[in-house]
Amino acid sequence: NAGVTQTPKFQVLKTGQSMTLQCAQDMNHEYMSWYRQDPGMGLRLIHYSVGAGITDQGEVPNGYNVSRSTTEDFPLRLLSAAPSQTSVYFCASSRPVGTGELFFGEGSRLTVL
């Protein structure tokens, strides 16, 4: 099983550029989410989705867009990258609450110059 797959693993952008971090899971999980983690800090929730066609904001949504057109995919878009978005990004998915854990991808390290 592939689990949760994030691409790319590393990316360098210039300020103002746009890009999409891809996240795919093959476990038929309804819940998916994106987090960012900055040095010395915990994970902060950016956006999450409880099912296809449904998305909602987390703690730090500004500067990021998401969509959930299929159960498997949950891409995170940066429309105009800023140095403050330099971070490690984690995508995660889970089965229904109470029945199992959150599965995390390996992370995507983004640097914005």
Added chain:
Amino acid sequence: DAKTTQPPSMDCAEGRAANLPCNHSTISGNEYVYWYRQIHSQGPQYIIHGLKNNETNEMASLIITEDRKSSTLILPHATLRDTAVYYCIVRGLTGANSKLTFGKGITLSVRP
């Protein structure tokens, strides 16, 4: 905002039990308590979860107080590889309550 509070750090000796506390005084009746840990820069790893009964698996035990306002994660025989940041999280069943919000966690240092 995270619904849990944890001390910032603790340490324990290798081979001894590590007892990690967590307060979740505003927990609702249908919210679960989850524990994860993160080693270095890896993605967080699930440890255990529970609703109101104590739970045990091959990694740890979870003790939830009767009023459910606090819990303790127990690593029965800590090893150096258990050095990590441990997150206690409260998670509801549906909608916005089902989102997983991590706090700052507790840094566990296991000393030889």
